[in-house]
Amino acid sequence: MVYNPQLETFIRVADAGSFNKAAEQSYITPTAVIKQINLLEADLDVKLFERTHRGLTLTKAGMSLYNDAKYIISYCRDSVTRYSMTETVETIGKRNSVTIEEHYLKQREALNTALPIGVRQVETMRTMLTQSLAVLMPFNVQELNDKGGCYYGINQVSKNINIGNRKKLINGNGFVFGVPGSGKSFFCKMEMGNVFLGSKDEIIVIDPMNEYFDIAHTFDGAVVNMSTYTDNYVNPLDMDVWSLDLNDSKGMIREKGEFMLGTV
Ligand SMILES: Nc1ncnc2c1ncn2[C@@H]1O[C@H](COP(=O)(O)OP(=O)(O)O)[C@@H](O)[C@H]1O
Ligand SMILES: [Mg+2]
DSSP: OOSOHHHHHHHHHHHHSSHHHHHHHHTSOHHHHHHHHHHHHHHHTSOOEEEETTEEEEOHHHHHHHHHHHHHHHHHHHHHHHHHHHHHHHHHHHHTTOOOOOOTTOHHHHHHHHSTTOOOOSOOOOOOOHHHHHHHOTTOOOOOBOTTOEEEEEOTTTOOEEEEOGGGSSOOOOOOOOOTTSSHHHHHHHHHHHHHHHOOOOOOOOOTTOOSHHHHHHTTOOOOOOSTTSSOOOOTTOOOGGGOOTTOTTOHHHHHHHHHHHHO
């Protein structure tokens, strides 16, 4: 015990108003209680109780000690719990890369300083790097929510969904990069599904690995197999002869002619 145990007995006696009752509560004999109080009085060299035939009353000195003794006892008890709580909080802080500084007996000032009300009541200063500063900015997140767009995953900061529409960009082309197995094909198929279900756009897949056969089948798409061993060919001279313009205003015949001359 870090404080004089006589203080505890003193509080008990003062609360109970009698040595006997206090003894009962403390599981010791009344004689022992009286002895402790006498020792305390002798130690302090003041009288703490008026002993009358009607019972015990606190003297002025006793009254003063009574209040402070309660503080002393509760402070002593708290100091141990406070220490272990401080350790716990510091450990949690370290785990989240937060340095925690103690502000013993300055708790209120430290809390006021931490509040966003612009007061500085403790001297603690800390460097705020861009990353930690950005966390405190309420409007730091760029949300993506285009009309008629596709689902492009979850925003890692706000945890909202990203809905993007390529057609709203100056250039809507895109590449998908990633290590094997990171989900490139999965991403493309997801986007195709979005386009198929959400718009009337055409989806054309050039698929040398025959990887998109199943999704084409699922969405009732046409599959054209083209290779040396199939009956499907691309005719580079193919033209819609029925709607051909004899003046060749669009330059189609000229283009094909140039192509043929190029092969000679
Ligand atoms: N967003 C995702 N959600 C759940 N599973 C996924 C996701 N992306 C990829 N996968 C899983 O990972 C596997 C590999 O993805 P895949 O698209 O084939 O990779 P890549 O084409 O990049 O090599 C897929 O079969 C799928 O099961
Ligand atoms: Mg793949």
